[in-house]
Amino acid sequence: MILNKFLSKIDYKSYEDLYKNFKITIPNDFNFAYDVVDEYAKTEPKREALVWCDDNDESHIYTFKDLSLASQRTANFLVEQGIQKGDRVMLILRRRYEFWFFLLALHRIGAIAIPATNMLAAEDLEYRFNAAEIKMVVTYDDPALQKEVDKAKSKCESVEKLVTVGQTARQNWISFYDDYELFPSTFERPVGDAATHNDDIMIVYFTSGTSSNPKMVAHTYTYPLGHIVTAKYWQHVVDGGRHLTVAETGWAKALWGKIYGQWIAGSAVFTYDMTTFIPGKLLEKMAEYKVTTFCAPPTVYRYILQHGLSKYDLSSLQYCTTAGEALNLDIYNRFYEQTGIRMQEGYGQTELTLTTGNFGFSEPHPGSIGKPSPGYQMEIINAEGKPCEAEEVGELIIKIDQGKPFGMFGGYYRNAERTEKVFEGGVYHTGDTAYRDKDGFFWFVGRTDDLIKSSGYRISPFEVEEVLHKHPAVLEVAVTGVEDKSRGQAVKATVVLQKGYEASKELAKEIQLFAKNIAASYKSPRIIDFVTELPKTISGKIRRATIRDKDTAENVTAPDEANAENAASETSEEK
Structure with a gap:
């Protein structure tokens, strides 16, 4: 087994055991093509590596x-x-x-x-x-x-x-x-x-x-070796199985799930070269090719759940993970009810490998990005650079005084200034905000740019989205901040409706009141914008920055208190 070349210990009894004792043996002049692919070609030439299909029956x-x-x-x-x-x-x-x-x-x-x-x-x-x-x-x-x-x-x-x-x-x-x-x-x-x-x-x-x-x-x-944790201990890929990560190769998530860690851990990679994401077709391929492990952003899970899983034989599916956006509790519960699989959330960046995760040693904490991966020394700091207390939101940083985590990037190519800035103070600044609960689990809040600061409150977009997703009319929602002369910023919700619902001022008011009734009033959106789709990356991650840029270009601001009742907008086609 190739994995034995790089790890002296493969099986762990607990998260603490994994975090403390996981170590990688780094060969001199390691090259994935020669030292993994060619090694398999010599020792197990018939082992599956890539199982591929497309929409044209190829x-x-x-x-x-x-x-x-x-x-x-x-x-x-x-x-x-x-x-x-x-x-x-x-x-x-x-x-x-x-x-x-x-x-x-x-x-x-x-x-x-x-x-x-x-x-x-x-x-x-x-x-x-x-x-x-x-x-x-x-x-x-x-x-x-x-x-x-x-x-x-x-x-x-x-x-x-x-x-x-x-x-x-x-x-x-x-x-x-x-x-x-x-x-x-x-x-x-x-x-x-x-x-x-x-x-x-x-x-x-x-x-x-x-x-x-x-x-x-x-x-x-050496970057491929950093994804051993990603594949073996977070995605739990199966030796001889078939792993599907939905990401398109233009995004770094493809390297998390479409080659390095999966092959080292013995799993083939299943790839469906879809021209357009159609939930039913994806599920057909997963059933036909007997996918054993699956990773996708929460948006993909939302759409396949909406489509329905009951007609597809997903009995081969053993383990599912998600990353890219905070996991909504409703998605987690519905997927568990229909498959019996407890989805495991994780977190990382293009600059990193898997940074935190739910590793499967205990029941996952739905919505939590888990605990630090082996080698990652994590901290959450406030605006003064001091460690945050439990439940306090701050910036997520990575300590590097004892060396950089394995698989972490060394810097930005041809840009010493940006590299110096992101490593300012001798730590790596993720630019993401989070908090840690009393049990040591991390909870993603958003990008530092995503946080909404309104009347002195720091509002997480995900917290508001979690509330709005409970309304039966809401299929998808992205929460952003817009300029508000009296509050600094106001909460805006950009909403895609479920089938059977039509955009109207009355529905917008209903959603606003719904939010006020089950969450703090300051979290209720003052603007609701109904749209037919949200801007996303190919991998399904919602691009809140695109919404913010559009609002800035169009000079969207919160309405005056006297005109607050007009804050609900119509669909983009009706504007």
């Missing part, structure tokens, strides 16, 4: 031998195109199986992989191309996406090659499959100056901020 099962050979052939293709150690290559491949070919091939060469989402427009791509000095861009065969890439390339001197994994290449694009079969399927591990080392940069993800250009989070070659 499906493949790749063994570790298959992926070893494919990635070696792809590495030869890349070298032929001039890619060398340290070059930056952007991968915009959605959930295409070629993502695994290229990612592993880049690891072999020592080039830096930069995954990106297909949602990016030319302006977004231009910034990223120039910021990272991208040398090659690889995309799937989508004319609209490739048109945006072409526009961006015209303003970027560094981009030399454009590659499509489709059969037909646009003008000035290279078709990956034209000569793919002609390249040898052996690629010797580089030595000397070309060899990779543990502290070399392996992958960079762009992560967006709310008030500045995206940052480049750089992870080194």
Whole structure:
């Protein structure tokens, strides 16, 4: 078992045992492609690695031998195109199986992989191309996406090659499959100056901020080992099973659930390359391919519960986890009632691995992000930088005086100023707020930018959303703050309605009164905006910053007290 190469102890009796005694053996010059994938290809060549399907009835099962050979052939293709150690290559491949070919091939060469989402427009791509000095861009065969890439390339001197994994290449694009079969399927591990080392940069993800250009989070070659905890002890992947994390490869959550930790722990990765998220189709695939472990943001769970689980055979499903947004208690209870599975919540960032989690040694605390992962020294501090008392909300920080947690990033690529700021005071500032209960469990409140400060109160968006979700008309809701001349900020709720309900001022007032009756009055939204959908990432995480930016651009403010009765808005189509 590959896991034995890195851990001297695999089984733990309690959370305390895991936290205190978990240790990783770090090989010299570790490279995931050679030391995990090729090792499996030698010792267990027929072991499943990637089980893949899409919406067009195409499906493949790749063994570790298959992926070893494919990635070696792809590495030869890349070298032929001039890619060398340290070059930056952007991968915009959605959930295409070629993502695994290229990612592993880049690891072999020592080039830096930069995954990106297909949602990016030319302006977004231009910034990223120039910021990272991208040398090659690889995309799937989508004319609209490739048109945006072409526009961006015209303003970027560094981009030399454009590659499509489709059969037909646009003008000035290279078709990956034209000569793919002609390249040898052996690629010797580089030595000397070309060899990779543990502290070399392996992958960079762009992560967006709310008030500045995206940052480049750089992870080194030891990063995959940091996700052993993610997969083995939080997701509880099954040796020989099939794990599904919904995330698209343009988001860092894909590395949490679609390759590193799962393969080290012995599980295959199941990937459904959906073009659009349709709950029923996702459930069909989970049943058909007998998924054993599953991870998705709460929004995905909400939609599959609304669709209904009873028609699908999910008997293979053993363990489920969630992250990305605070878990609503109603989702947890309904999922448990219908499956018998107690969902386990966790927390982390693009910059980190799993940082806190419910690890399954005891019943989970629904809504809590759990306790710190092994190696993470956590603290919650107030505005003065002092530790918070139990139940007191403050900023979540990570102490690094005894060394950085394993798998944590070293800094922002090509940005010493931002790196210095985030490590100010000798700690890592997550930018997230939380509190710790008397039992030591952490509870996520929101981004520091998400907190609403109204009349001296610090209001968590999640607390208000938790209340509003109890109203039968509310399917989804995002709570944000808007300017209020008398209070500083006021609470605004952007609501998607359940089927059978229509937006109206009367319904908005009903929801406001409902909130006032079951929670503190200052938490009741003064503005309710009915919309048909909320802005989200592909992985389903609600983008509150997008709502705030739109409100700022439109100069949305809380109504005067005299006009408070008009605070409820109509649907966006009726405005």
